[in-house]
Amino acid sequence: MKVNLIKQNNFGSLRNLELSTSTLSSLKENDILVEVYCCGISFADVLAVEGKYQDTPPLPFTPGLEISGVILDIGSKVKNFRIGDEVIALSKWGGFADKVIINENFVVSKLKKMPFDLAACMTINYGTSYYALIERAKIKPKDKILILGASGGIGLSAIEICKAIGCEVTAMASSEDKLLACKEYGADNLVLTKKDNLRDSLKDFKEITFDIIYDTVGGTYTNDSLRFIAWEGKLLIMGFASGDISSIQTNKVLLKGCDIIGIFWGPFARGNKNFNLNCLKGVSDLYNKKLIKLSKPSMFHISEFLIPLEKIKERKSIGKLCLYTDSYKGRQE
Numbered sequence: 001m002k003v004n005l006i007k008q009n010n011f012g013s014l015r016n017l018e019l020s021t022s023t024l025s026s027l028k029e030n031d032i033l034v035e036v037y038c039c040g041i042s043f044a045d046v047l048a049v050e051g052k053y054q055d056t057p058p059l060p061f062t063p064g065l066e067i068s069g070v071i072l073d074i075g076s077k078v079k080n081f082r083i084g085d086e087v088i089a090l091s092k093w094g095g096f097a098d099k100v101i102i103n104e105n106f107v108v109s110k111l112k113k114m115p116f117d118l119a120a121c122m123t124i125n126y127g128t129s130y131y132a133l134i135e136r137a138k139i140k141p142k143d144k145i146l147i148l149g150a151s152g153g154i155g156l157s158a159i160e161i162c163k164a165i166g167c168e169v170t171a172m173a174s175s176e177d178k179l180l181a182c183k184e185y186g187a188d189n190l191v192l193t194k195k196d197n198l199r200d201s202l203k204d205f206k207e208i209t210f211d212i213i214y215d216t217v218g219g220t221y222t223n224d225s226l227r228f229i230a231w232e233g234k235l236l237i238m239g240f241a242s243g244d245i246s247s248i249q250t251n252k253v254l255l256k257g258c259d260i261i262g263i264f265w266g267p268f269a270r271g272n273k274n275f276n277l278n279c280l281k282g283v284s285d286l287y288n289k290k291l292i293k294l295s296k297p298s299m300f301h302i303s304e305f306l307i308p309l310e311k312i313k314e315r316k317s318i319g320k321l322c323l324y325t326d327s328y329k330g331r332q333e
């Protein structure tokens, strides 16, 4: 069977990616063949294409970590899924395609009422934020939470999950448009980034300590976060959108009696099947109870793949971006 996909043979420029056609390998006994409808696009896709991701994938490489779609075929030992089921999957690369083969351990059923576009963008962002905030930081109602890079993909999911629990959320972003998106997803307090620096940005802000800081930006923001963390607070190391990694000043950690918690959801999710499913089930439950709405992605046809990747690279994206295939388009018409 033929598959149309976006592929690159050498890491480097986003422009190394090209539309291509290959032959799919045959299904192993625990594999599922999914017709891709939508594929969420992540910051990690850009890093991986450029060869800068922590967990470098092999070449030739097809981006795409998370998808939604419909099952076309199943391996001989797959018992929990049938052909025609609507599913969400952690493709861990390969999702920028019209079909993908995925081990059944990384496939979950999609709620019928959840649209394919929201479903494709739930796994990485909401799965990561649920794991970080609920399972690791154990957030409670009324906790004061500062979210850095709040208008980005994982930032908006963090706002929604914190608000579902009843926390007070302060969102930081670099433009009024981005802050508006944070407000739309429930942020209580909005802080405009000044001079790309946390100290300047929070200068006039009365709330000076936070129980939890959710840091997706890294660089100088990480060390400066320790100034604004409450006694026995928690600093969540989520990512390094600034491209810089901070050296932590451990005296500040001692003086605040705080915890620094590293989150790397991808490998965690792959190694802990049941816990991964628990996080995704937790997200689905919040959605079912209407406590979160799941951020609506901006949609691009798969042939336009370069536009969203460049938007993310150039810091011009707001919220999540998503690719769709002809099969998804056909279903909408």
Ligand SMILES: NC(=O)c1ccc[n+]([C@@H]2O[C@H](COP(=O)([O-])OP(=O)(O)OC[C@H]3O[C@@H](n4cnc5c(N)ncnc54)[C@H](OP(=O)(O)O)[C@@H]3O)[C@@H](O)[C@H]2O)c1
Pocket (backbone or CB within 6 Å): 042, 043, 044, 124, 125, 128, 148, 149, 150, 151, 152, 153, 154, 155, 172, 173, 174, 175, 178, 193, 216, 217, 237, 238, 239, 240, 241, 242, 243, 263, 264, 265, 266, 312, 315, 317, 319, 320
């Ligand atoms: N730990 C995990 O398991 C996990 C899971 C998913 C993602 N991540 C990581 O989390 C980070 C954010 O991912 P995302 O999907 O939310 O990305 P995104 O949608 O592109 O958002 C990143 C945000 O970071 C902010 N930012 C601040 N300084 C920046 C700079 N110099 N360059 C670019 N952006 C900058 C931007 O907001 P402003 O312009 O408002 O500052 C942007 O909205 C990435 O490093 C990603 O790899 C980690």
